[in-house]
Amino acid sequence: MKTTPLHQAHLALGAKMVPFAGYEMPIQYTSITSEHLAVRGLAGMFDVSHMGEFWIRGPGALEFLQYATLNDVAKLKVGRAQYSMLPNERGGLVDDIYIYRTGESEYLMVVNAANIEKDWAHLNALTQGFEVQLENASDFFGLIAVQGPHAVARLQKLTDTDLSSHKKNDTFMGKLAGKWVRFARTGYTGEDGYEVFVAPDEARVVWEALLAAEVTPCGLGARDTLRLEAGFPLYGHELTDETNPLCTPFSWVVKGHKAFHGKQALLQSPCARRLVGLQVEGGIPREGYRVLKGGQVVGTLTSGTHSPILKKGIGMAYIASELAEVGTPLEVEIRGRMAGATVVEMPFVRL
Amino acid sequence: MNYPSELKYTQSHEWVRLEGDVAVVGITDFAQDALGDVVFVELPPVGKTAEAGATVAVVESVKTASDIYAPVAGEIIEVNSALADKPELLNQSPYGEGWLFKMKVNPADVAGLLSAADYQAVAESQ
Numbered sequence: 001m002k003t004t005p006l007h008q009a010h011l012a013l014g015a016k017m018v019p020f021a022g023y024e025m026p027i028q029y030t031s032i033t034s035e036h037l038a039v040r041g042l043a044g045m046f047d048v049s050h051m052g053e054f055w056i057r058g059p060g061a062l063e064f065l066q067y068a069t070l071n072d073v074a075k076l077k078v079g080r081a082q083y084s085m086l087p088n089e090r091g092g093l094v095d096d097i098y099i100y101r102t103g104e105s106e107y108l109m110v111v112n113a114a115n116i117e118k119d120w121a122h123l124n125a126l127t128q129g130f131e132v133q134l135e136n137a138s139d140f141f142g143l144i145a146v147q148g149p150h151a152v153a154r155l156q157k158l159t160d161t162d163l164s165s166h167k168k169n170d171t172f173m174g175k176l177a178g179k180w181v182r183f184a185r186t187g188y189t190g191e192d193g194y195e196v197f198v199a200p201d202e203a204r205v206v207w208e209a210l211l212a213a214e215v216t217p218c219g220l221g222a223r224d225t226l227r228l229e230a231g232f233p234l235y236g237h238e239l240t241d242e243t244n245p246l247c248t249p250f251s252w253v254v255k256g257h258k259a260f261h262g263k264q265a266l267l268q269s270p271c272a273r274r275l276v277g278l279q280v281e282g283g284i285p286r287e288g289y290r291v292l293k294g295g296q297v298v299g300t301l302t303s304g305t306h307s308p309i310l311k312k313g314i315g316m317a318y319i320a321s322e323l324a325e326v327g328t329p330l331e332v333e334i335r336g337r338m339a340g341a342t343v344v345e346m347p348f349v350r351l
Numbered sequence: 352m353n354y355p356s357e358l359k360y361t362q363s364h365e366w367v368r369l370e371g372d373v374a375v376v377g378i379t380d381f382a383q384d385a386l387g388d389v390v391f392v393e394l395p396p397v398g399k400t401a402e403a404g405a406t407v408a409v410v411e412s413v414k415t416a417s418d419i420y421a422p423v424a425g426e427i428i429e430v431n432s433a434l435a436d437k438p439e440l441l442n443q444s445p446y447g448e449g450w451l452f453k454m455k456v457n458p459a460d461v462a463g464l465l466s467a468a469d470y471q472a473v474a475e476s477q
Contacts, residue, residue: 034388
C-alpha cells in the first residue's frame, strides 16, 4: 500500500485510514458530517497527494492536448486552468482531469489516482506525430486542497502573495508557510478555496501551518459528500470507459468545433440514458440501487449519500432519457422498499 | 471503547439489556464508532415476530448501511421513535437514548449471548 507525504500527519491526528486507489488514505478524522460542515461554513483541508500529475511540454503541447482532451485548451492563457476529460476511441472516457497552463508550452495535468497508470499509457500512445514530452511527476508533488468560505482568509495569513485578487481557475507560484508552492484557485467541494501543490518533503510544514491557522483536516468521506452535494462527477461512478459525456450535465466540456480522439464515435452514440440528480425521501440512496417508474426499472444510481446540508438522501443516476426532466417523480428501491425520489437540479445545495 | 458488563452481546455488534421478559436492543459503542455518523434508522413494525439472527432493522451512516439482527427470537413490542428525528442518538448514547427496539423474549435465550469480556475480545480482534 502506498502512502502520501502526509501519512504521519494523519496518524498523528488519529485519522481513520482506509485503502483508496492503492493508497492508505484518511477517510475521516472526527466525523464525516462535522468535517463536511466545516468546509461549508469555515475552512477545511484535504490531503489529495494521491492524485496523479503529468507534465506536458514542448512546441506541440497545445496541439497534442487539443487532440487528447475534450475542452478547448486554446482558451487557456498562461496561469489559467480548466476542467476537462480524456476521451477514448469508442466515445467513452478514460478519465476526467484538470489542466493547468503553467508556461508558454508547458501544461500540468492532474488525473485521478486510480487512473494514473491507465492515463499514462493512454496519453503516451497518442503522442505519435506531436512534438511533445510527457513526464509522470505523480511522486514529486504533495497536494493539499484548502476549501471553504474562509479558506482564502486562512491561507492569506501564511503568505505575502495576494490571494484574493486571483480568480477561480487562476494558478501561480508563491510562498506558503515559507515554502514555494503552486497555488490554484480550484477544488472539488463547490466552495471557494485553493489547491496547493507542494514538494513532498515540504508538505508536512505547510499542513501543520494550516492546522495552526485553524483549517479543519477533512477526510475522503467528507470529500465525497461535498462533491455530491455540489453535483460533481467521480470517475468510476458517474464517468467510465463506457460513459458518453454528452449524456451528462457535463456535456459543456465537449467542444465540438475542434478535432479530438474518438470524436466521431462520441458525437454519434445516442443517449438512451441520461445522468440526473435525484433527491430521495425516507432513506439513503446508494450506488447500484435501482430507479423505478410505475414498477418498471428505468435506471441505476451511480452515487448516493446523505446530504448533511439538506438532511436528505441525494444521488446521481442514469435514467431513461424521457424521464430526465427536472421535477419527474420516480422511486428508488432501498432494500426491497420503494422510496419516493424526484429529479432535481444540480448542485443540490446553494453554493 | 465502552463495554458495560451488565449487558449481553452478539457477534454482530448488538447489545441486549434484559428487563424481565423484555429485551432492550441497541448497537454497541464499537459498532457506532465503526459506522460513523448515523443519519437514518429503519425500525421494524411493532408486533413483528423474528427468529434469532433475522434482519429486523437497518442503521445507515453517511458511509454505509448496516443490517441489525434480532439477537434472540421474540416479538417486537416497542421501537425507539425518537430516532426518526435524532438518529445521531446512536452515536451520542449507544447504550442509553440510542436504543433501537424492545422484544418480548424467552429470558433463557438471552443468557446464551456473549458476555462483555467475550464481546470485547470479538470486537477488538476485528
